[in-house]
Amino acid sequence: MTEKSSIISTMTGFLYPFIVLFGFYIIFNGHNTPGGGFQGGSVIAALFIARYLVLPVDDFNMDTLHYVEKAFLVFLLLLPIVFIFPGLHLLYEQFNVPYLIVMNFLIGMKVSLGLTIIVFRFGFFREG
Amino acid sequence: MNTIVAEAALLLVMALMALLTIQTKILRMAIVYMGIFSLAASLVYVLYRAPDVAIAEAVIGSGLVALLYLSALKRYRVYTIGVVGSDMPNVSDRHILRLERKAVINDIAEFCVEREREPQTVFSQESIDEALLNTNYDIVIEEYEGGIRLYGHDENYLVDELELLFSIRDRDAELEVIRFRAGAGI
Numbered sequence: 553m554t555e556k557s558s559i560i561s562t563m564t565g566f567l568y569p570f571i572v573l574f575g576f577y578i579i580f581n582g583h584n585t586p587g588g589g590f591q592g593g594s595v596i597a598a599l600f601i602a603r604y605l606v607l608p609v610d611d612f613n614m615d616t617l618h619y620v621e622k623a624f625l626v627f628l629l630l631l632p633i634v635f636i637f638p639g640l641h642l643l644y645e646q647f648n649v650p651y652l653i654v655m656n657f658l659i660g661m662k663v664s665l666g667l668t669i670i671v672f673r674f675g676f677f678r679e680g
Numbered sequence: 681m682n683t684i685v686a687e688a689a690l691l692l693v694m695a696l697m698a699l700l701t702i703q704t705k706i707l708r709m710a711i712v713y714m715g716i717f718s719l720a721a722s723l724v725y726v727l728y729r730a731p732d733v734a735i736a737e738a739v740i741g742s743g744l745v746a747l748l749y750l751s752a753l754k755r756y757r758v759y760t761i762g763v764v765g766s767d768m769p770n771v772s773d774r775h776i777l778r779l780e781r782k783a784v785i786n787d788i789a790e791f792c793v794e795r796e797r798e799p800q801t802v803f804s805q806e807s808i809d810e811a812l813l814n815t816n817y818d819i820v821i822e823e824y825e826g827g828i829r830l831y832g833h834d835e836n837y838l839v840d841e842l843e844l845l846f847s848i849r850d851r852d853a854e855l856e857v858i859r860f861r862a863g864a865g866i
Contacts, residue, residue, distance in 0.1 A: 578735065586731035586732050586735070587731070587732060587735060588732065590736060591732060591735040591736050591739070594735075594736060594739040594740055594744070595735070595739055597739070597744070598739050598743050598744070601743055601744060601747050604747070605747070667744060670748075671744065671747060671748065674748055674751055674752075675747075675751045
């Protein structure tokens with residue numbers, strides 16, 4: 553993984569937009585087709601993994617990633633508390649599908665950030 | 681009918697890859713075989729009508745886990761060279777620096793640096809049998825009258841390349857490469 557391969561970098565650059573599209577497709581259609589937040593999130597995380605294969609540079613701000621991931625977790629907990637617990641899903645049934653889409657999106661973002669953080673922490677781990 | 685054939689073929693591929701994963705002596709290849717195993721498993725999940733699981737398995741099993749194992753392999757880099765001097769009970773500096781042995785150690789160290797491994801040399805007074813039972817050594821060097829023996833782990837993939845390296849170079853003293861099983865002697 554140390555020497556640069558132009559085949560891998562060219563192909564990864566070509567595949568980048570398709571990985572993003574496929575990931576978001578899986579997330580936003582998760583409520584009625586196979587897939588969902590976790591699967592789409594891991595596909596989007598594969599984008600960063602591919603980037604790590606091509607260019608192992610540690611130019612992300614890890615603390616920011618951590619904060620954003622925690623923020624997604626808070627929203628993930630808040631949304632059901634606001635929507636499900638008061639019984640709004642029975643009152644306004646037309647909002648059930650948007651609710652599922654938003655939940656899938658939050659789960660997807662959380663999973664992709666989490667897997668990215670795991671890979672980068674592991675890949676750039678230094679002793680001491 | 682076609683799905684049955686495809687299922688059987690994929691399951692066979694999975695079994696084959698699982699066997700290859702545990703049988704191969706090259707760790708990097710084991711990781712690649714494991715990735716192919718995961719890919720076949722995800723196709724089997726599709727055949728079993730679980731596309732959800734298939735997506736997760738394809739991404740995590742063959743992408744993420746393979747990358748994590750590859751970077752773990754990169755961390756596994758300290759290469760311990762054990763030098764045994766059972767024939768001479770008092771190991772002195774002069775003894776350690778005897779020319780031929782030093783040249784061999786230097787060759788191995790250079791080779792390790794090329795392979796991104798960090799060489800670490802341990803001089804010990806153990807007998808060769810004790811040294812071979814000690815699982816900490818990746819390679820053990822023993823010197824006897826007129827020659828040097830290199831004992832390499834059976835499953836260490838660097839030993840093959842080392843053997844090739846030493847067979848290419850000419851050397852005054854006789855040099856022999858012997859394989860042993862980890863923790864089980866020769």
